[in-house]
Amino acid sequence: MLARLADLRARLFPRGVFDVAIQIALFFAMYYAYRMLRGAIDDPAGAAVAFQNARNLIDIERSLGLFVEPSIQAWAASKTAIIDGASIIYINAQTSVTVGALVYLYLRHNSHFYFVRNMFFVAFLCAIVGYVLYPTAPPRFFPEWGFFDAVERLSGIDSADPSLVNSLYNPYAAVPSMHVCFALMIGIPLAKLVKPRALKVFWGTYPVLVTFVIVVTGNHFLADAVLGALAAGIAAYSAKHMARARPAHWSWRATSPATAG
Numbered sequence: 001m002l003a004r005l006a007d008l009r010a011r012l013f014p015r016g017v018f019d020v021a022i023q024i025a026l027f028f029a030m031y032y033a034y035r036m037l038r039g040a041i042d043d044p045a046g047a048a049v050a051f052q053n054a055r056n057l058i059d060i061e062r063s064l065g066l067f068v069e070p071s072i073q074a075w076a077a078s079k080t081a082i083i084d085g086a087s088i089i090y091i092n093a094q095t096s097v098t099v100g101a102l103v104y105l106y107l108r109h110n111s112h113f114y115f116v117r118n119m120f121f122v123a124f125l126c127a128i129v130g131y132v133l134y135p136t137a138p139p140r141f142f143p144e145w146g147f148f149d150a151v152e153r154l155s156g157i158d159s160a161d162p163s164l165v166n167s168l169y170n171p172y173a174a175v176p177s178m179h180v181c182f183a184l185m186i187g188i189p190l191a192k193l194v195k196p197r198a199l200k201v202f203w204g205t206y207p208v209l210v211t212f213v214i215v216v217t218g219n220h221f222l223a224d225a226v227l228g229a230l231a232a233g234i235a236a237y238s239a240k241h242m243a244r245a246r247p248a249h250w251s252w253r254a255t256s257p258a259t260a261g
Contacts, residue, residue, distance in 0.1 A: 014110040023106065023117065023222035034124045037148060050135040050172035057136065057175075058145070066222060067169045069139055070146040074195040076216045077148070086216040087154040092181050093210055101186040109193050115252045118242050119185045121234040126231040127178050140218035145215050150217040177220045180228030 013020055061067040076082045102120075105113045140149040189208035194200055209227075214220035220228075243251035 002243075011040075012106070019252045020106075023108060026117075027102075027120075030121055030124050034128060036136070046135060047137075047172060050137045051141070053134055054137040054139075054142065054174070054221075057221050058142075061221065061223060069221055072212075072215050073139075073148070073150070073218055077150075083150050083216060084154050084211045087151045089209070089213045090151055090179070090217045090219060091155070093213065094182060098182050098186060101190060105186075105189065105193075112189060112252060114195065114250050115239050115243060116185060116189055118239040118250055119232070120182075122235040122238040123181050123185060123231050124179070126234055127173075127176060127181070130176045130227065130231070131173045132168065134175050135170075135172040136224070137172050137216075138174045138219050138224075139221055141171070145216045149219075151219070174220055174224050175227055177214055177224040177228035178231070179210050179214050180207060180225045181232045181235070183207040184229060184232035 045169055058067060061069075075087065102113070102116070111166075139145070139147040141147075184207045187203045190206075191200050191204040194203060211222075211225045214221065214225060238250075239250070
């Protein structure tokens with residue numbers, strides 16, 4: 001019995017209880033700062049800038065022949081399973097899927113967790129910079145182009161409700177798409193680490209699925225997805241350089257929990 005308890009403790013706390021507390025505190029602090037700054041744009045002038053920035057993105061995509069988002073959403077609108085499924089994935093991608101993936105990495109692939117964690121921290125910083133320098137309204141705020149809010153249609157929650165803007169999120173934080181950024185930062189590592197071929201394929205294509213989801217639900221332009229992928233690239237590059245400072249702790253192939261503190 002004691003051996004089983006010791007094994008369970010080793011699985012749940014591969015580097016000890018204190019390390020778990022540190023990781024939770026770090027993520028909470030970074031995410032809280034991220035949400036606070038993300039909700040900073042709530043004045044009419046800021047909203048006007050966000051709408052103009054979105055129109056600029058539309059103009060750029062149209063000039064390149066890439067403004068296909070209205071057609072994609074129109075195609076999916078008549079297919080209930082697709083549009084509702086995409087909305088459910090959109091709601092859960094940033095919460096249960098991402099958190100679940102991080103917990104799995106910590107418990108089952110602990111030596112790789114810290115590299116991914118550092119990527120997330122850098123990505124949060126990239127997002128804050130993007131939201132401050134280039135606030136952007138999402139496609140769902142442009143019904144004149146045929147867009148609609150698929151998530152609101154499914155959930156009944158009005159994303160434009162002023163009471164939600166400050167307390168939960170800022171609707172003008174479309175650039176970069178952190179859905180795509182997070183999907184890349186968990187999808188690629190998990191595709192490398194999981195054993196079953198089906199799971200490798202799923203996680204390898206997960207970022208593509210999420211890109212489809214954010215477009216179909218009217219929450220992001222394709223340009224937002226590209227910038228989200230860029231943020232993920234910057235985060236990975238930065239995490240590699242951070243690992244040079246503490247290779248036994250922060251590198252992708254760090255030493256075992258027994259030898260790394």
